Amino acid sequence: MNTFSIAIHGGAGTLVKGMMTPEKEQEYKGALKAALDIGYKALEVGGSAIKAVEAAVIALEDSHLFNAGKGSVFTATETHEMDASIMDGKTLNAGAVSLISGIKNPVSLARDVMEKSEHVFLAGEGAMQFAKQLDYKVEDDTYFYDEFRHEQWKEIKHTDSFQLDHSVKKDSKFGTVGAVACDQHGNIAAATSTGGMTNKKWGRVGDSPMIGAGNYANNKTCAISCTGSGEFFIRGVVAYDVACLMEHKNMSLQDASDEVINKRIMEINGDGGLIAVDTQGNIAMPFNTEGMYRASKSSNGNEEVSIYK
Numbered sequence: 413m414n415t416f417s418i419a420i421h422g423g424a425g426t427l428v429k430g431m432m433t434p435e436k437e438q439e440y441k442g443a444l445k446a447a448l449d450i451g452y453k454a455l456e457v458g459g460s461a462i463k464a465v466e467a468a469v470i471a472l473e474d475s476h477l478f479n480a481g482k483g484s485v486f487t488a489t490e491t492h493e494m495d496a497s498i499m500d501g502k503t504l505n506a507g508a509v510s511l512i513s514g515i516k517n518p519v520s521l522a523r524d525v526m527e528k529s530e531h532v533f534l535a536g537e538g539a540m541q542f543a544k545q546l547d548y549k550v551e552d553d554t555y556f557y558d559e560f561r562h563e564q565w566k567e568i569k570h571t572d573s574f575q576l577d578h579s580v581k582k583d584s585k586f587g588t589v590g591a592v593a594c595d596q597h598g599n600i601a602a603a604t605s606t607g608g609m610t611n612k613k614w615g616r617v618g619d620s621p622m623i624g625a626g627n628y629a630n631n632k633t634c635a636i637s638c639t640g641s642g643e644f645f646i647r648g649v650v651a652y653d654v655a656c657l658m659e660h661k662n663m664s665l666q667d668a669s670d671e672v673i674n675k676r677i678m679e680i681n682g683d684g685g686l687i688a689v690d691t692q693g694n695i696a697m698p699f700n701t702e703g704m705y706r707a708s709k710s711s712n713g714n715e716e717v718s719i720y721k
């Protein structure tokens with residue numbers, strides 16, 4: 413049997429150690445551990461990597477602590493616009509949605525785009541029509557409302573700026589969520605889901621739903637889910653770049669991930685991190701920010717739940 417493993421993240425950014433209370437820290441770690449266990453269990457009973465990453469991301473979307481699903485950040489017009497994507501490394505099938513609202517679990521809609529449509533990427537009104545056709549319930553705004561997120565938005569709503577949900581000033585609620593997994597058959601998958609960046613406008617789309625930028629999986633190399641300021645991750649084609657370094661330069665998962673996060677993306681001032689897995693079940697979780705909510709578990713006995721460096 414192949415070593416099976418899963419890694420998840422709940423966002424990367426500026427989180428200065430000591431700014432969070434021990435209770436808050438425990439709350440975040442507890443939410444990460446719960447999502448990790450759900451994904452790991454799916455692998456343990458022989459489930460596919462796709463199933464495991466979807467299950468773990470659903471658990472994170474359902475937590476108000478993270479900027480995805482419930483707890484998504486506010487746009488410039490005080491709404492929520494969510495993005496998500498999923499990719500199967502075995503088949504290279506992929507699905508993504510962007511600028512959707514009212515959907516409790518955007519990652520499942522992305523999976524439905526992959527499995528039940530002829531397309532890869534649906535956005536806005538069209539994506540919502542597709543969801544309604546599949547009888548998705550559309551939640552009202554109160555489901556997604558989170559006071560902390562609303563306060564973050566109020567602080568910058570009169571400005572032209574937009575920011576990662578984990579701002580420098582605050583005890584931060586980190587954001588975007590993602591999962592990567594390698595199953596018992598050595599197949600890998602990746603999923604990413606986000607509310608995007610606070611105060612975003614003009615239909616801004618980040619890296620999270622973009623295959624190759626914020627999310628990628630290919631059994632030849634690796635499965636990747638990114639988090640950070642999306643504009644840089646799009647320009648760096650980050651997730652695919654890690655896969656390319658492995659494929660064309662024969663780099664290991666760890667070396668390729670480090671090269672992209674700690675060198676290439678920093679050269680264009682990009683901040684963030686990623687989680688990565690290969691078909692041997694190896695895991696890498698580099699970030700160039702103060703912290704990244706992250707957790708991983710492998711059938712070889714390794715387990716980690718961490719926030720800071």
Ligand code: ASP
Pocket residue numbers: 423424479576577587588606607608609617618619620626638639640641642643
């Ligand atoms: N990458 C996400 C975006 O730009 C934000 C995040 O990772 O927190 O939409």
